[in-house]
Amino acid sequence: MSSDVRFTDFKSDKQPTWCPGCGDFGTMNGMMKALANTGNDPDNTFVVAGIGCSGKIGTYMHSYALHGVHGRALPVGTGVKLANPNLEVMVAGGDGDGYSIGVGHFIHAVRRNVDMSYVVMDNRIYGLTKGQASPTSREDFETSTTPEGPKQPPVNPLALALSAGATFIAQSFSSDAMRHAEIVQEAIEHDGFGFVNVFSPCVTFNDVDTYDYFRDSLVDVEDTDHDRTDYDAAKDLILDMDKEYQGVLYQNEDAASYEQAHGLTENMAEIPDGAPDDATDLVREFY
Amino acid sequence: MFDNAQKCRRSTFQKPFDLPLERVDNIMPADFNWAIGGEAGDGIDSTGKIFARALSRAGRHVFTSKDFASRIRGGYTAYKIRTSVDRVQSVVDRLDVLIALTPRTIDENRSELHDGSVIIYDGERTTMQNATIPDDVIGLDVPLKRLAEEAGGAIMRNVVALGAACAVADFPIENLDSALQKRFGSKGQKLVDNNKEAARAGRDYVQETYDHDFAYDLDTTDEDYVLINGDEAIGMGAIAAGCRFYAGYPITPATNVMEYLTGRIENYGGHVVQAEDELSAINMALGGARAGARAMTATSGPGIDLMTETFGLVATSETPLVICNVMRSGPSTGMPTKQEQGDINQMLYGGHGEIPRFVLAPTTIDDCFWKTVEAFNLAEKYQIPVYLTADLSMAVTEQTFAPDAFDMDDVEIDRGKVVDEESIDEWQNEKGQFKPHALTDDGVSPRALPGTTEGAHMTTGLEHDELGRRTEDTEMRVEQVDKRNRKVETAQEQEDWSPREFGDPESDTLVISWGSNEGAMVEAIDLLEEEAISIRFISVPYIFPRPDLSEEITSADDVLVVECNNTGQFADLLEHDALARVQRINKYNGVRYKADELAEEIKAALAASQEATQ
Ligand SMILES: Cc1ncc(C[n+]2csc(CCOP(=O)(O)OP(=O)(O)O)c2C)c(N)n1
Ligand code: SF4
Ligand SMILES: [Mg+2]
Numbered sequence: 059m060s061s062d063v064r065f066t067d068f069k070s071d072k073q074p075t076w077c078p079g080c081g082d083f084g085t086m087n088g089m090m091k092a093l094a095n096t097g098n099d100p101d102n103t104f105v106v107a108g109i110g111c112s113g114k115i116g117t118y119m120h121s122y123a124l125h126g127v128h129g130r131a132l133p134v135g136t137g138v139k140l141a142n143p144n145l146e147v148m149v150a151g152g153d154g155d156g157y158s159i160g161v162g163h164f165i166h167a168v169r170r171n172v173d174m175s176y177v178v179m180d181n182r183i184y185g186l187t188k189g190q191a192s193p194t195s196r197e198d199f200e201t202s203t204t205p206e207g208p209k210q211p212p213v214n215p216l217a218l219a220l221s222a223g224a225t226f227i228a229q230s231f232s233s234d235a236m237r238h239a240e241i242v243q244e245a246i247e248h249d250g251f252g253f254v255n256v257f258s259p260c261v262t263f264n265d266v267d268t269y270d271y272f273r274d275s276l277v278d279v280e281d282t283d284h285d286r287t288d289y290d291a292a293k294d295l296i297l298d299m300d301k302e303y304q305g306v307l308y309q310n311e312d313a314a315s316y317e318q319a320h321g322l323t324e325n326m327a328e329i330p331d332g333a334p335d336d337a338t339d340l341v342r343e344f345y
Numbered sequence: 346m347f348d349n350a351q352k353c354r355r356s357t358f359q360k361p362f363d364l365p366l367e368r369v370d371n372i373m374p375a376d377f378n379w380a381i382g383g384e385a386g387d388g389i390d391s392t393g394k395i396f397a398r399a400l401s402r403a404g405r406h407v408f409t410s411k412d413f414a415s416r417i418r419g420g421y422t423a424y425k426i427r428t429s430v431d432r433v434q435s436v437v438d439r440l441d442v443l444i445a446l447t448p449r450t451i452d453e454n455r456s457e458l459h460d461g462s463v464i465i466y467d468g469e470r471t472t473m474q475n476a477t478i479p480d481d482v483i484g485l486d487v488p489l490k491r492l493a494e495e496a497g498g499a500i501m502r503n504v505v506a507l508g509a510a511c512a513v514a515d516f517p518i519e520n521l522d523s524a525l526q527k528r529f530g531s532k533g534q535k536l537v538d539n540n541k542e543a544a545r546a547g548r549d550y551v552q553e554t555y556d557h558d559f560a561y562d563l564d565t566t567d568e569d570y571v572l573i574n575g576d577e578a579i580g581m582g583a584i585a586a587g588c589r590f591y592a593g594y595p596i597t598p599a600t601n602v603m604e605y606l607t608g609r610i611e612n613y614g615g616h617v618v619q620a621e622d623e624l625s626a627i628n629m630a631l632g633g634a635r636a637g638a639r640a641m642t643a644t645s646g647p648g649i650d651l652m653t654e655t656f657g658l659v660a661t662s663e664t665p666l667v668i669c670n671v672m673r674s675g676p677s678t679g680m681p682t683k684q685e686q687g688d689i690n691q692m693l694y695g696g697h698g699e700i701p702r703f704v705l706a707p708t709t710i711d712d713c714f715w716k717t718v719e720a721f722n723l724a725e726k727y728q729i730p731v732y733l734t735a736d737l738s739m740a741v742t743e744q745t746f747a748p749d750a751f752d753m754d755d756v757e758i759d760r761g762k763v764v765d766e767e768s769i770d771e772w773q774n775e776k777g778q779f780k781p782h783a784l785t786d787d788g789v790s791p792r793a794l795p796g797t798t799e800g801a802h803m804t805t806g807l808e809h810d811e812l813g814r815r816t817e818d819t820e821m822r823v824e825q826v827d828k829r830n831r832k833v834e835t836a837q838e839q840e841d842w843s844p845r846e847f848g849d850p851e852s853d854t855l856v857i858s859w860g861s862n863e864g865a866m867v868e869a870i871d872l873l874e875e876e877a878i879s880i881r882f883i884s885v886p887y888i889f890p891r892p893d894l895s896e897e898i899t900s901a902d903d904v905l906v907v908e909c910n911n912t913g914q915f916a917d918l919l920e921h922d923a924l925a926r927v928q929r930i931n932k933y934n935g936v937r938y939k940a941d942e943l944a945e946e947i948k949a950a951l952a953a954s955q956e957a958t959q
Contacts, residue, residue, distance in 0.1 A: 070803075071776070072814060100801040104636070116803050117814055122795040124635055125805035126628065127658050133592075133625040137632020137640065138795070140616055141590045145636065145795050166621040324614050327637030327794050329587035333756035334613050340581050341751045344571035345402070 065094040070120040076111060081258030084232035085179050086115050092242035098146045106135040108151020110186045112179035115150050129160030132167040139174050142325045143317050147174035154184045157193040157213050168222040168251055173315040175245040175252040181260035182267045189263035199266055215255050216296040225250040227308040231272050232258040237304060244306055250315045279305035375429055377563060378439050382423030383446030392503035393424025397572055398524035400428045401745045404566030408433040409743045413682035421449050430564055434864030435940035441561060442513055444506045448476035458482050463559060465509045485555060492546040497539035504540050508547025516563040518548050570745035575713045575735045579669060580605030582717025583641055585756045589615035590633030590640040592626045594648060597681050598737040599671035602643040623648035627655045634664045637794030639721050643669035646688055656730055657696045658806040665724035672736040674935050683935030684738040686860050689914035692732045693889055701829045704732040704888035708863040710739060711750040712886060718756055726761040727789060727832045738937035739861035764791045766798050780811040784824055788831030837890045844892045845884040852881040855901035859885045859915050862907050868940035873947060895923040903954050905930055905947060
């Protein structure tokens with residue numbers, strides 16, 4: 059059925075309750091397009107959503123999905139994918155979900171290189187809890203819990219990923235609909251952990267990292283001569299704190315995914331009606 | 346050649362030959378108790394296991410226990426074996442032969458040694474120079490290291506000691522050969538042969554140097570036994586039950602479950618992931634289960650603490666998951682290598698809000714296998730998290746069983762209400778949307794595994810409607826809570842939650858315990874019987890749901906509840922169920938109950954209660 063799947067098939071009949079103008083609308087549209095364009099359909103797709111405004115995506119999309127606890131979406135996605143490698147697994151969540159409470163899992167998911175995609179809806183704020191500093195908030199960004207700004211540098215998620223051995227690092231902007239969908243599509247197509255940090259502005263609680271700001275400052279690596287397979291070049295872009303880049307900054311197509319490395323291909327849901335035929339061998343071992 | 350040994354002897358050595366043989370014979374019990382002790386790193390565990398295997402292959406029953414660091418600080422560790430031709434289910438306070446690699450090993454076990462016990466030690470070992478061999482004990486100085494070197498390497502020192510022990514126990518050395526073959530076979534025949542030679546050197550040395558009949562005679566039988574510990578039984582049960590996805594984070598004493606599965610589950614199409622922490626482990630397992638695999642994680646108290654938030658998610662999203670808690674001494678890091686049954690409250694009540702769950706607590710090592718199978722069936726039939734709890738003493742110690750205790754033909758798999766492409770329409774609403782949390786009479790909803798056509802659905806830790814979507818509708822909230830609890834009621838009615846019964850059903854004295862205390866208690870019944878004290882014993886493998894013992898409790902004169910914790914968490918539950926008081930026998934010093942000790946405790950409790958009523 060995959061050939062005639064349209065991206066709207068991935069849309070549920072639940073109306074989003076995001077604030078009008080929220081970046082998450084565009085982020086979600088791009089994800090649905092990318093899933094449809096890669097030949098997936100809702101019945102073979104599993105979306106794992108974090109907790110936050112971003113995490114509501116699990117409800118607004120239509121697929122097999124779990125909306126779990128705050129910060130633990132990546133381990134859930136890992137479990138789904140390893141248990142049934144035939145499924146398309148996409149994990150999505152916010153910057154707080156992924157880079158604060160869940161940052162430990164982020165590093166290890168990157169290292170593990172399971173063949174799934176991870177879309178972080180980075181609005182540089184805690185949206186759902188109504189406007190506290192997030193790990194990507196600027197040093198001087200005033201919020202209800204940081205009246206004079208966090209006074210600590212924001213994390214650089216792309217650098218974290220690179221240092222953890224990422225095989226696919228990308229960044230996109232929710233309102234550049236075409237490019238965003240393309241980039242997520244590439245993350246899906248990548249044989250390994252496809253990580254996309256999406257600038258997905260919060261129009262209600264972040265008046266600094268706005269649409270205008272990103273529109274004015276983003277540099278698309280496609281418009282430069284950047285070679286995404288060049289690790290050092292990628293490192294230079296990622297560590298360049300003066301600019302915001304869009305596109306696939308780094309890709310290593312040679313690394314084996316976790317499933318390839320461990321020879322995982324089968325759907326583990328399929329088991330015999332009783333103990334496996336040769337299960338008595340297990341008992342024999344204890345003689 | 347005796348220079349060093351002489352030094353040791355000067356102050357301490359008692360010649361074995363001084364002991365009149367009759368005395369030894371008189372105190373010779375039907376079973377034989379053996380131990381090897383030394384420092385962590387001395388290879389105590391693997392040596393102990395070789396001897397246990399040798400005994401088991403010789404058709405003898407074996408029950409082992411391990412002492413890790415203990416009363417005195419430092420790296421003391423010991424492996425103890427109780428063996429008999431009859432079934433043994435407990436350790437006792439008694440040692441017949443002790444291989445002491447350090448002086449401390451002797452100190453630690455002083456109280457268990459008796460007239461005629463034998464200590465095998467290496468008087469040439471520098472650290473043994475100031476060892477004191479107690480007067481009533483037979484000290485056999487055997488140059489373990491030197492003989493090992495002659496046989497091919499000092500590392501075989503412990504095997505020389507095993508050979509010496511064979512001589513003392515009149516145990517044919519050939520039985521050791523097959524255990525050595527199993528242990529070292531994969532490393533080449535040469536190594537096996539060297540070890541066999543080392544064992545013979547130890548045996549010959551004792552036979553030649555000490556011309557003495559030690560009065561121990563380990564009979565062999567033609568029985569075939571398997572030698573297995575609780576963690577291994579759980580791992581084996583998991584594979585048998587179709588568990589294919591395991592995620593875990595190492596923690597004593599649950600790590601063995603993960604280590605057992607690693608390298609084996611792959612042969613059945615499964616996989617083990619070492620997660621970065623327990624938060625991740627349970628979420629991975631949850632993911633595996635949502636994908637449709639039978640999934641499990643195993644941990645101990647500290648890991649359970651970390652998993653608690655997700656535990657609620659598992660229950661709310663109605664995901665079948667088996668969470669194995671191999672209990673150890675708490676709170677906090679507690680005594681990580683010590684026995685305790687302190688987590689009942691944690692497993693029953695842990696987590697915010699009201700979380701339906703099952704808690705299974707196997708009472709023996711073979712029961713660990715069967716309860717694991719049952720846990721997977723219950724999890725899938727009721728789409729609920731199931732705690733499967735063992736404790737340290739059962740998890741890490743080996744025991745012999747007839748192989749048919751693990752008859753794979755008896756393993757039944759029930760996957761519950763899984764729908765397929767044909768049956769899915771019954772569970773869709775008028776818009777064709779699948780209802781993963783459909784309200785049903787028995788509380789159990791259908792399950793569509795990912796990949797099932799037209800089954801796509803979400804679920805969430807938020808309260809949700811039948812479609813799995815968030816709701817704060819007051820009616821739906823109540824309906825979903827009721828539905829989840831209805832599953833528990835259904836299970837209570839439809840499943841068998843019976844306890845296991847032992848002793849005299851007519852007795853006025855009722856002893857109740859849960860988990861691994863069963864073995865010691867069963868043997869204690871025999872000991873008490875010898876003193877004309879009859880006991881009815883109920884061993885409970887189900888914490889929740891659990892059998893209703895109100896009638897048994899209220900009709901008995903004395904009710905004693907035995908458990909390894911301080912407050913009597915299970916006793917609390919029984920009092921709540923029966924609306925009656927029970928007496929508590931608690932142990933929380935980190936060591937499991939021993940049969941003889943438990944018999945004494947029960948006698949004392951009965952005496953105290955008699956006094957109170959007079
Ligand atoms: C364990 C836990 N702690 C705190 C919260 C409250 N909480 C919900 S969402 C959130 C932050 C969300 O920020 P982010 O991940 O950036 O998502 P956004 O709302 O910005 O999309 C917090 C702190 C929670 N749900 N769970
Ligand atoms: S608060 Fe911000 S992030 Fe949340 S929905 Fe509104 S605009 Fe979006
Ligand atoms: Mg955010």
